[in-house]
Amino acid sequence: MGRGEGTDYDKDPEFAEILGSCFDDPEKAQARVEERIRKKRNKILQAKTGSSNPVKVTLNKFNFSNSYIWFEFYNAPLANDISLICDAIRSWHIIGRLGGCNSMNMQLSQLPLDHKRPTYDAIQGANVTPTTFYNIGDLEIQDNLARIWVDIGTTEPLLLDVLINALIQISSDYVGIKQVMFGGREWENWKENMSEDAGCSVHKI
Structure with a gap:
């Protein structure tokens, strides 16, 4: 089966490109994943909006x-x-x-x-x-x-x-x-x- 065959990455072409390059240059792919996480950090990690005081x-x-x-x-x-x-x-x-x-x-x-x-x-x-x-x-x-x-x-x-x-x-x-x-x-x-x-x-x- 070819690389990526049978999988639909249309909704996230950037991630598809990263996956496509991971075999050719794993270190570069890892760096791009880390950069992607840094950019999307605010969407991934939601800050608490409650109170630190006990109820x-x-x-x-x-x-x-x-x-x-x-x-x-x-x-x-x-x-x-x-x-x-x-x-x-x-x-x-x-x-x-x-x-x-x-x-x-x-x-x-x-x-x-x-x-x-x-x-x-x-x-x-x-x-x-x-x-x-x-x-x-x-x-x-x-x-x-x-x-x-x-x-x-x-x-x-x-x-x-x-x-x-x-x-x-x-x-x-x-x-x-x-x-x-x-x-x-x-x-x-x-x-x-x-x-x-x-x-x-x-x-x-």
Whole structure:
């Protein structure tokens, strides 16, 4: 088969040319690849846009069956930030609703780190008390504040840990989150029944 035969490089002729010369002059091809990476570095490596400060997490009489989760951002989140947060919360809800966050069935994570041939007890997994996630509201945002109502139903702290871990990563890499509070009916500067015209936005989960 000839060099490059059967492969379509039409979308990147520069790279095709580099590949074509790698057999004739490998050092030159390597130099061109390194130069290409330097030129496209900003497109390859995306700078973090979040915050290096740790997210403050508090629990304020959190009721697993009827509570708000509150978020305070360093700045009002942009459209892309809101989309990312909604996707994260939506994924969290789906995993929870399917019983994926069940601390009573953590067989593999509880094995020793040096365990070479882990096994899974299917009978134990099938007989464990199931967990669920009954209901979730829409994400409401007012300036740099947000809240979402949840009815988890089952008292399962692992669900909260999973969400907190995701929010910490989002805060570090994408949009800075100053603090998250589980529970509480009020938040300073939050206005009930604010309309969209007044600055409140509602996002479906």
